[in-house]
Structure formats: structure tokens, C-alpha cells
Amino acid sequence: MKKAVDVLILLMLCIFLFSGCQPQQTEVINFEKIANATKIEYTHYLSGTNTTEIIENTDAINQIANWLNELSLDEIFFSENEIPTDVEGGERYSFTVYELEESNIHFDYIINDTEDCYIQYNTKWYIAKNPISPTFINR
Numbered sequence: 212m213k214k215a216v217d218v219l220i221l222l223m224l225c226i227f228l229f230s231g232c233q234p235q236q237t238e239v240i241n242f243e244k245i246a247n248a249t250k251i252e253y254t255h256y257l258s259g260t261n262t263t264e265i266i267e268n269t270d271a272i273n274q275i276a277n278w279l280n281e282l283s284l285d286e287i288f289f290s291e292n293e294i295p296t297d298v299e300g301g302e303r304y305s306f307t308v309y310e311l312e313e314s315n316i317h318f319d320y321i322i323n324d325t326e327d328c329y330i331q332y333n334t335k336w337y338i339a340k341n342p343i344s345p346t347f348i349n350r
Contacts, residue, residue, distance in 0.1 A: 240279060240284075240316075240318065240330070240332050241316070242276050242279055242280045243276075244308070244310060244316060245272070245275065245276040245279060245308050245316065246272065246273055246276035246277075247310070248272050248308045248309055248310055248316075249267070249309050249310065249311055250265055250266060250267040250272075250309045251265070251266045251271075251272055251275055251306060251307070251308050251309070252264070252265045252266075252306070252307045252309070253266070253304050253305060253306045253307070253348065254304070254305045255302065255303075255304050255348070256302060256303045256304075256305070257302040258300075258302075264348070275306075275345075275348075278343060278345055279330075281341075281343060282330070282339050282341065282342075282343060283339065283340040283341045284330060284337035284338065284339060284340070285337060285338050285340060286335060286336070286337055287329070287336050287337060287338045288336070289336055294336070295321055295323055295327075295329050295336075296319075296321055298323040298324075301321065301322055301323040301324075302321075302322045303319055303320065303321045303322070304319065304320040304322075304345060304348070305317070305318075305319045306318050306319070306320070317332075317333070318330055318331060318332040318333075319331040320345065322342070322344070325342060325344075326342060327342070328342035
């Protein structure tokens with residue numbers, strides 16, 4: 212009887228180890244899809260004005276994908292009233308990445324300060340641990 216209880220406990224531990232304690236899959240930005248985009252449209256918001264551009268040049272699209280790939284991002288969680296947008300003096304880039312047969316990718320790059328930058332990708336927020344200004348974009 213004791214062996215049966217020991218085996219049952221061991222089985223339950225194995226079940227918990229292999230199912231309940233798995234790290235949750237997080238949605239990540241697919242840089243390869245961005246690099247293979249047919250075009251990227253972005254809107255730059257700064258000081259109450261906005262400018263929209265469309266990029267169809269493959270080299271420029273690759274520069275955007277490389278820029279994103281160089282960013283070191285950590286997912287961060289905010290309550291609804293503390294989302295880091297519309298900071299006075301801040302700027303934002305809203306990107307739409309167009310793919311041939313897939314759904315489009317939307318993300319924002321928010322620059323509140325040179326060391327205070329975020330990416331919003333779908334419903335998730337990421338803080339850029341190494342903020343890099345998108346200098347390759349026409350200003």
C-alpha cells in the first residue's frame with residue numbers, strides 16, 4: 212500500500228512538472244516577417260503634428276527590421292491609466308507592415324526620452340533596454 216501511494220505521489224509530481232510549470236509562450240515580434248514585407252507605412256507623431264510615409268524599398272525595409280532586431284526588449288505590464296503614451300515632448304512612430312498573403316503587422320515605437328522608449332506590439336508592451344533612435348527614417 213505504501214508503494215502505491217509513493218508511486219501515485221511520484222506520478223502527480225511528474226504531471227505538475229511537465230504540464231503546470233511550463234513557462235507561458237509569449238508573443239514575440241517576428242523580425243523575419245518584417246524583413247520580408249512588401250511595404251511599410253509609418254506615421255511619425257511629434258509636437259502635435261504627424262507625417263506619414265510609405266517605404267517600399269527593400270533596403271529601407273531591411274534597415275527597419277535590423278533596427279528592431281538590435282533592440283533589447285523586455286515585456287512590461289501597465290495598468291490602463293499608466294500607459295506610456297502622450298508624454299509632453301515625446302514622440303511616437305506607428306508602423307504598419309504589409310505582407311503578401313498574411314495579416315498586416317502593427318506596432319508603435321514610443322520615445323518619451325532618449326532612455327525611456329517602448330514598443331507596443333498588438334496588446335503587449337515592451338521596454339527598450341537599449342533605446343535606438345530610428346535615424347534611418349526620413350525626418
